Structure formats: structure tokens, C-alpha cells
Amino acid sequence: MMDFITKLLAATIAMGTSLTFATIGEIYTEKTGVLNLGMEGTMLMGALTAFASTLASGSLYVGLVVAMLTGGMLSLIHAFLCVTMRANQVVSGLAITMFGTGLANFLGQRLGPVSNNYNLVGMNLPKKFDNIAIPLLKDIPVLGAFFDVSILTYLLYLIIPFAWFFMYKTKHGLAIRAVGESPKTAAAMGLSVSRLRYLYTIIGGMFAGLGGACLSLSFTPSWNDGMTGGKGWIVIALVIFATWNPGKAVIGTLVFGGITSLQFSLQAAGIKMVIPTQFLAFAPYLITFFTLSVMTILNQNRKGAFASPSALGSSFAIDDK
Amino acid sequence: MRVVVEKRDTRSKRMAILIPLVSFIVSLMLGAIVLIASKSNPLQAYGAMLNGAFGNARRFQYTIVESLPLLMCGLGVGIAFRLKFWNIGAEGQYVWGAIGITWVMQFWRFLPVPMLLPVGLAVGMTLGALWAGVPGFLKAQWSVDETLTTLMLNYVAIGLAEYLYINKWKAPLGNMGTPEFPREAWLPQIWGKVHAGIFIALALVVLLWFLLYKTRWGFELNMIGKNPKAARYQGVSIKRNIVLAMILSGAICGLSGSVNTAAIAHRLTKGVNAGYGFTGIIIAWMSGLNPFASILVAVVMAALTTGADALQIAMKLPESMGEVLQGLVLIPLLAGSIFVEHKLKFIKKEAA
Numbered sequence: 001m002m003d004f005i006t007k008l009l010a011a012t013i014a015m016g017t018s019l020t021f022a023t024i025g026e027i028y029t030e031k032t033g034v035l036n037l038g039m040e041g042t043m044l045m046g047a048l049t050a051f052a053s054t055l056a057s058g059s060l061y062v063g064l065v066v067a068m069l070t071g072g073m074l075s076l077i078h079a080f081l082c083v084t085m086r087a088n089q090v091v092s093g094l095a096i097t098m099f100g101t102g103l104a105n106f107l108g109q110r111l112g113p114v115s116n117n118y119n120l121v122g123m124n125l126p127k128k129f130d131n132i133a134i135p136l137l138k139d140i141p142v143l144g145a146f147f148d149v150s151i152l153t154y155l156l157y158l159i160i161p162f163a164w165f166f167m168y169k170t171k172h173g174l175a176i177r178a179v180g181e182s183p184k185t186a187a188a189m190g191l192s193v194s195r196l197r198y199l200y201t202i203i204g205g206m207f208a209g210l211g212g213a214c215l216s217l218s219f220t221p222s223w224n225d226g227m228t229g230g231k232g233w234i235v236i237a238l239v240i241f242a243t244w245n246p247g248k249a250v251i252g253t254l255v256f257g258g259i260t261s262l263q264f265s266l267q268a269a270g271i272k273m274v275i276p277t278q279f280l281a282f283a284p285y286l287i288t289f290f291t292l293s294v295m296t297i298l299n300q301n302r303k304g305a306f307a308s309p310s311a312l313g314s315s316f317a318i319d320d321k
Numbered sequence: 322m323r324v325v326v327e328k329r330d331t332r333s334k335r336m337a338i339l340i341p342l343v344s345f346i347v348s349l350m351l352g353a354i355v356l357i358a359s360k361s362n363p364l365q366a367y368g369a370m371l372n373g374a375f376g377n378a379r380r381f382q383y384t385i386v387e388s389l390p391l392l393m394c395g396l397g398v399g400i401a402f403r404l405k406f407w408n409i410g411a412e413g414q415y416v417w418g419a420i421g422i423t424w425v426m427q428f429w430r431f432l433p434v435p436m437l438l439p440v441g442l443a444v445g446m447t448l449g450a451l452w453a454g455v456p457g458f459l460k461a462q463w464s465v466d467e468t469l470t471t472l473m474l475n476y477v478a479i480g481l482a483e484y485l486y487i488n489k490w491k492a493p494l495g496n497m498g499t500p501e502f503p504r505e506a507w508l509p510q511i512w513g514k515v516h517a518g519i520f521i522a523l524a525l526v527v528l529l530w531f532l533l534y535k536t537r538w539g540f541e542l543n544m545i546g547k548n549p550k551a552a553r554y555q556g557v558s559i560k561r562n563i564v565l566a567m568i569l570s571g572a573i574c575g576l577s578g579s580v581n582t583a584a585i586a587h588r589l590t591k592g593v594n595a596g597y598g599f600t601g602i603i604i605a606w607m608s609g610l611n612p613f614a615s616i617l618v619a620v621v622m623a624a625l626t627t628g629a630d631a632l633q634i635a636m637k638l639p640e641s642m643g644e645v646l647q648g649l650v651l652i653p654l655l656a657g658s659i660f661v662e663h664k665l666k667f668i669k670k671e672a673a
Contacts, residue, residue, distance in 0.1 A: 037409075037472075080656070081655045085657075088658075091602065091606045094599060095648050095655060098647050101644060103645050105641035106359075106639045106642055108639075233476065236472065276484050281480050281483070282476050282477045286473070288469075289474060292469055292473070296464065300463060308466065313407075
């Protein structure tokens, strides 16, 4: 049993790393008032470009950088459409997901080596981000799983507290929150709403690209059509579940990642399931639905207690009445 | 010289027509870049797509069949969008429509066979309406964010459908999926592959056009969307209308799922969540919420899909090219949409 839980935790952390990177990115984007539903397409493009460029260059770090640049570029399109051209954020996000998913699957059959008929499917990386165990710490029962992870996850351990501190304890973080809460007031305070929205939409996309890279370079080191398999949508759910707080993102990923990993672990262990696997598959979404509804209802009379950015999804222009 | 964006006094009709045209040309050029980069002749590729989508009667029929669920979902979400209510749950409501009709076909066998189809469509519609009504009510009563709730509910519906066709309702023989509906209860084909669903879809277009442009309720919905304050002063109940619009919206998306299931798969199986609901959102937006314009937009988007299938066969290009092009059509269109309600103003530099 102990062994089962440790294995489950290890699988959860491995999968959760990808989710957490993208979630932190999307939290920052949404905090400035921009909803980016392009996560699924951006993560998939990140996974693809990371894999293709690692294969070509032989360096995993080149893969990471390329994935971040790709994610940043896709989100730049979203920022341009939503901020400069004041386009509808929902439609723009869906367009990015459509375009990104299509392009990634398209390029997956184009960027491979000649010997494999230009296909990336079926190719193997010479190396991947392997787990690095920290002596002593890794021997702690169950929790030791946290100290036998890839370098990407260790990086995340540093980023989570930093992302929380930056958002809530710095002047710049205050500016981000102001822009998402009340762009008009923020603009009156002398902040550039457009600049902040551009910046954090792009950074959010870079994190999503990184999240995708975690999948194709570490979690399942390979390329497959649509390999994100809806993780981009789980990210949207996780942002809500974390109540837009980067510090809480990790709780959500552990719960959601745990539920997803549980499906596979139970199957692998040959345990007959009481709950059908499909129920576990949609549980994160149902939980998020209830969380969002209950939180909103409970906070009817306490404005500000519920952390959803008020200006989320709406464009802003000074001349708007 | 400085350029500023200024709000127009009225929507520009000329721009509303010009922008989609220019956008479409721009997107074809962007697509050409992708094609050239993958060492294909873009003219040849577009020719193959056009031929694949409309080349002969059979291909034209496929394109029409593919456009019907897009059109219906587009019409459905369009109603909610009039209120600025972002129903992105069309996918889930569509899936409930498919579940509903399967439930009737499989378990309501006490009904005479000719009754199965109409009852099935009605049940599918009702389930879609209920599934949409919940976020509608939550929004109206407690302003729970509808974009996020409807999105989350999609995946619950998809998961439930999977559970049903993989486990609970699975046919004893054969692979994944429920047993086939009785042949007499299928939605009949009327012209090659084109099924009777086309009548339902076109009837909906006319009905909704009438409802939205010619009735008092349509007028109220428009007013709430454009100016909720004014609507409230006029004594229009916003809460009631949000719930009603959502129920109607979900009913149409649900009907779309029932129709497609009764006409094509004839059972609940893999592929029930083909993304029609998501593309429907784009159809609604692209058509400017006009039911008649939706027909054209749905056919174009469907042609990109069926054309891309042909592209794969004719030129050995991945079929995901269709999705790339669908995305590429949207990006310039989204960028241009600002000029319908805004204009550029060039100001000569002057001393302040």
C-alpha cells in the first residue's frame, strides 16, 4: 500500500510539473484581465517544437528555449488580437488552440528526419530529463517522491514561491492585479494597461510552451499527435481551482494530477475499480465547476474575497465609455 | 503624424462585408506560406481542396453533411451571445443530445418504432436545454462566470458519454459503442449522403431569424446585449431572459447532437465529441450572429475540413492542414473586427 501511494505520488508529480508550469503562466495572464483559451494549442506547439529541436540539436536545453519562444510567439498573436485589436478573447483563444493544434500535428509529419519519412512519430530522443535523486531526502517514506524528480520539477519548486511572492508582495505584482481588477483605475494611476497585458500574455504563453516541453522531453519523451490530450483545458480549470493564486496552483495540480494518475495506477496494479475510469477523467472538471459556483455564491456579499479578476475577458480602451 | 482608433457612431456596413473578404484572402496567403514551407505548390493544394470540397456531387454532399452540425451549433450559441452570454458549452450540450436520442432508441422500446425518432430528438433537445440551463441559472442568480462553467461542463458530458458507450450501454457484441438504432428510426437520407437534418437546420434558420428580428422577445434580447441598463429601465427581466436564452441555446445544440447521431453514426460511439460545438462558437461569431449568414460561414468552415481530407489523399499532406487553415481564417478576421465599430483617425502632429 505504502509502495502504491509513493508510486502514485511520483506519477502525480511527473505529470503535475507540466500542468503547474502552464497554470502559473495562465494565472499571470488572467490576472492582467486576459483570458487565454489558447493553452491547449500553445502547450501542444511547445511539446512539438521542444521535441523537434532537441532531436535536431541534441540538446534538451535548446528544446526548452525553443518551446518557450514558440509559446511566447503564439501568445503574442493572442495579445495583439485581444489588446491592440480589442478582439473577442474567447474566440481568439479558440482560434489559437485550433491553429496551434493543427499546426503542431501538421509539423509533426514534416519536421522529422528523411529516414522516417519526415515523421516525428516513432522517433526517440537520445536522452531525456531524467530524475535526479537527492540523497537522504529521497529515503523519507512517501514524501521522498518529491526529491526524486527531474530538474524541471526542481526548477518548479523555486518558481512557485517566487511567483506567489512576485504577485502579492511586490509593487509590480500590485500593478498586475490592478490592471486585471480595474483597468480604468490602473490607467489613471499611470500604469500602461496594454503593456502589462502584452507582457504577461506572452510570459503566460512561454510557461505554457515550457509545460508542453515537460511532456515531450520528460514525462513521455516522444511526439504523438495531440499528445497534450486536453491538458490545456485542465489548466484553465486549475487556474480557477487555485483561485488565481500561484501559491495554491500546486494544491490543484496535486489533486487533479493525482486523480488522473490514479486511473493509470489502478489499471496497472490490476485493481478492480469501484469508480469507472471515465468518472475519474471528468472529476477535475466537475470539482472545478462546483468550486467556482460555490465560491461565487458564498462571496456574494464579500467583494474581493473571491479572487477572480473583475476585468477578466473584457478589452480595455481609454476612449471606451 | 499620429494614428488613433476612434469609435464610429454607427456600425459600418461596408466594413462588415469588406473585412471578411480581405481576411479570407489574407488567410489564404498565410496558408500559402505554410504550404510553400512544406514544399507544396499552394495553388495546386488549394485547387485540390476546392475540388475535394465541391468537386462532384458526392463531395459536395459530404461538405453539406459536415456543415449541418456546425450551422446548428452556431445558431444555438448565437442566441446566448446576443446577451453577451458566452456559452462555450455547446460541445457538451451537443453530446447530451446524442446521449438523449441513444437513451430513447435503446431503452424506450415500449414506444412504437415510428415514434422513436421524434421522441428521441425531443429528449435530446431537452437534455441539452437542461445542461445549458444550469450555468444560465447560476449566472442569472449569482453571476457565476458562464464562460468557465460552460467550458467545465463540456468535459463532464464527454466523460459521461464515454462511460455510457464503453461500459454501461455498450453493445454485447462488436467494439466500442451502443447497439445500432433500428433502421426504421434513422433520419432518412434525401440526396445521396445529405440527410433530412438539412430541413431541420434550414427551418431553424428561418425560425430564429423571425424570433430574433421580428418579435418582441428578440428585441428584448438585443437590448439586454447592447444596453442592459436601458433594458432594465424598460422593465425587461434580465435574469429571466438569460435563463430562457440559455435553455433555447442548449436545446438547439442538443438537437444538433441528436440529429447528427440519428443520421450518421446511428449509435453513441467514439467521435461523438467531434468539436462541432467549439467550431459552432466560431461560426456564430463569424456570422455576426445573423442566422442567414451562418449558413455561408458553416459551409466555408465545413469545406475547409472536407477539402483537407482530399488534400491528404491528393497531395499526401497531413489532414491537420484543415485545422491550420480554420485557425488562419480566424486570425485576420479577429484582427479586422475592430474596424466595424472603430475607425482609424490620422492626426497631424501639432503643438500641444
